[in-house]
Amino acid sequence: MSIKEKLISDNIPKHVAIIMDGNGRWARQRGNDRTFGHEHGVESVRSAVEGARELGIKYLTLYAFSTENWNRPKEEVNALMALLVHAITEETDKLNENNVRLRVIGDVESLPGEVQKKLNGSIDRLADNEDLTLILALSYSSRWEMTDAMKKVAAKVEQGALKADEITEETFQAHLNTASYPDPELMIRTSGEQRISNFLLWQIAYAELYFTPTLWPDFRKENLFDAIYEFQQRERRFGKTSEQINEENAQKA
Ligand code: IPE
Numbered sequence: 235m236s237i238k239e240k241l242i243s244d245n246i247p248k249h250v251a252i253i254m255d256g257n258g259r260w261a262r263q264r265g266n267d268r269t270f271g272h273e274h275g276v277e278s279v280r281s282a283v284e285g286a287r288e289l290g291i292k293y294l295t296l297y298a299f300s301t302e303n304w305n306r307p308k309e310e311v312n313a314l315m316a317l318l319v320h321a322i323t324e325e326t327d328k329l330n331e332n333n334v335r336l337r338v339i340g341d342v343e344s345l346p347g348e349v350q351k352k353l354n355g356s357i358d359r360l361a362d363n364e365d366l367t368l369i370l371a372l373s374y375s376s377r378w379e380m381t382d383a384m385k386k387v388a389a390k391v392e393q394g395a396l397k398a399d400e401i402t403e404e405t406f407q408a409h410l411n412t413a414s415y416p417d418p419e420l421m422i423r424t425s426g427e428q429r430i431s432n433f434l435l436w437q438i439a440y441a442e443l444y445f446t447p448t449l450w451p452d453f454r455k456e457n458l459f460d461a462i463y464e465f466q467q468r469e470r471r472f473g474k475t476s477e478q479i480n481e482e483n484a485q486k487a
């Protein structure tokens with residue numbers, strides 16, 4: 235029996251987030267420059283999207299370029315931006331056929347004009363698709379996002395539209411880039427690093443974390459199925475006791 239067949243269909247996460255890491259090391263292992271790894275990472279994105287659709291995952295957020303990644307050598311940043319334009323151009327038709335909607339989180343305005351134009355064109359074209367929402371995190375960092383949200387909330391207080399003591403967790407959440415998406419139940423990081431690198435810090439408060447040594451260019455949908463399988467073995471308690479969770483499950487059944 236394949237891992238996919240072992241998955242429990244009514245316990246598939248609605249939202250999975252992936253830190254796609256290890257492209258540079260993958261390329262170096264092959265005696266190539268880092269960009270070679272980024273290029274090969276596109277196939278992994280394709281496979282992950284396919285796998286997500288097969289399982290009925292509704293939201294897939296991919297960390298593609300962080301705020302901190304702007305500090306990489308200029309040639310690598312330029313190559314990544316060019317690859318982004320190329321990938322969007324190449325993949326939009328297929329995403330459309332597969333009923334995938336595209337969204338972006340991050341400081342989009344800091345991206346080169348051509349990238350913004352391509353992205354917006356694709357986002358518009360795929361806007362009515364509803365099987366899967368593919369969310370690309372570009373020029374994204376969680377601290378940037380939270381600071382941005384804080385500014386928006388503060389502006390409302392300043393304008394008198396909101397009182398400071400009326401601010402709730404929901405108010406803050408509603409001003410994040412991810413306001414219209416549920417929190418990810420599962421976050422995956424490839425390449426063996428076990429850190430979050432400024433990704434979705436607010437949203438992963440109760441996400442299950444899954445780390446795999448697989449480098450991103452080697453990642454395929456079967457690796458996603460492995461992660462979901464592991465997710466399904468865990469007991470998510472949300473601060474309660476195991477006994478309470480068992481009782482709740484018995485009542486639901
Ligand atoms: C992830 O792979 C892609 C981006 C961060 C853009 P890396 O480029 O970080 O590859 P490693 O971690 O150096 O191997």
Ligand code: IPE
Nearest residue numbers: 253254255297298299300431
């Ligand atoms: C995180 O990977 C960002 C993306 C995958 C886009 P990095 O390779 O930039 O993270 P660190 O620097 O190893 O933490």
Ligand code: MG
Nearest residue numbers: 255256257258
């Ligand atoms: Mg890395």
